[in-house]
Amino acid sequence: MSQTFLPPKWLQQLCDPYAVLGISVIANERQILKRYHTLAKLLHPDRHAKSCNPNPELATAIFSHLINPAYEQLKHQQKRLIAIAMLRSQSRDLEQKPLSSQSAIAQEIMEMSTPQAELFYEEAIACYAENQYKSLEQFYQVTQQISTLNLVYLRLHKPDLLLTQKTVSILPEVEVKPGELTSDEKIDVKPVLTNYAQRHYQRAIEYVRLAKWPLAVQELRDAIKLEPNNSDYYALLGLVHLRQKFIGMARVYIYQALKLNPQNSLALKYAPEVKIQSGENTNPKSMAKAMSIAALLSRFIHGKGSQVK
Incomplete structure (x- = not known):
């Protein structure tokens, strides 16, 4: 060529x-x-x-x-x-x-x-x-x-x-109230943004307050790519899925937040809503499902699905 x-x-x-x-x-x-x-x-x-x-x-x-x-x-x-x-x-x-x-x-x-x-x-x-x-x-x-x-x-x-x-x-429309997630939510944010992950996190919080769920999801995923061990990002992503009524995915991310930090206040607050018990140490079924999707994706990325028929 x-x-x-x-x-x-x-x-x-x-x-x-x-x-x-x-x-x-x-x-x-x-x-x-x-x-x-x-x-x-x-x-x-x-x-x-x-x-x-x-x-x-x-x-x-x-x-x-x-x-x-x-x-x-x-x-x-x-x-x-x-x-x-x-x-x-x-x-x-x-x-x-x-x-x-x-x-x-x-x-x-x-x-x-x-x-x-x-x-x-x-x-x-x-x-x-x-x-x-x-x-x-x-x-x-x-x-x-x-x-x-x-x-x-x-x-x-x-x-x-x-x-x-x-x-x-492609998800169904969810009826939400834009002001629903404002003053009563205690979301920890550093007053000084020291890295790009925190910048994504900051924008995600603003999108959550405006009920712009897809944009919040994108910002949080970008933040997680940069800091994969920050429990705050997973906790907020879990809350975003919960507000969209995707209980299984909400449980995945809230569980991960608690796994990284058992004292994460946001994850602890919503753990009961996704039926995560205090001290739970086994992966939920939705976590296994998410893991299977990730494994499937990895298979395509690394060659087994690389050829289009």
Whole structure:
């Protein structure tokens, strides 16, 4: 393969600009811009010139002919709507195919419950995105998997949900009161933000107070990636799931918060609501279910599901 000329099948990936950037179809403008800046730094020619396997020409070609056009499509709302409409059309074609003829990852997601599918989709996108451009030669296969995830996700949506270009999910709507989680919640926050994880945590708290659950979830997951042993992040993520009536997932994260810090006040407050007893030391069934999803995702990421049928 020429380093400066991309194969036609690579350029065809532009039919899903979300997959090219490695983001979900519900990504907002801030997330789109953040991902674009990340890729701009990652594929800078100077960075590849200093690597063990220098390939700056290929990096430049990918950035110029794939990433830049994909970003141009997604940075404008009207173009995003067109992209979603085209992907939705592809998802309808996917729906006409028997499940047995679809990729392994599509089969697995379609057999999950709606909350499980939502969790798997978001985590899978994040994991694939992390690995998407580490090896430029593997970019095509990884991007195909992300595109498949996006199509399956759209297949699970009602037809009109994404047309408003709001942050939505395949989860059912939950009636909430925006002021419900304000003054009476004692959420520990450091007065001085000393790291990026705390910045994500701070934003998550604001989103919780506004009842913007998907945004709060995203910020808390980003915080956990940076500080995986901070019980406060798990406790608040558990509360977010609890407010959405996802008791199983709430129990998973509140349990993890207490495992990291048995004295976490927020986790202790809501432990009874998710039926976690004081001193409980066995994994709940929902934890086992979450672990099985994580194991499944790991299998796809590391190759067993890497080929799309």
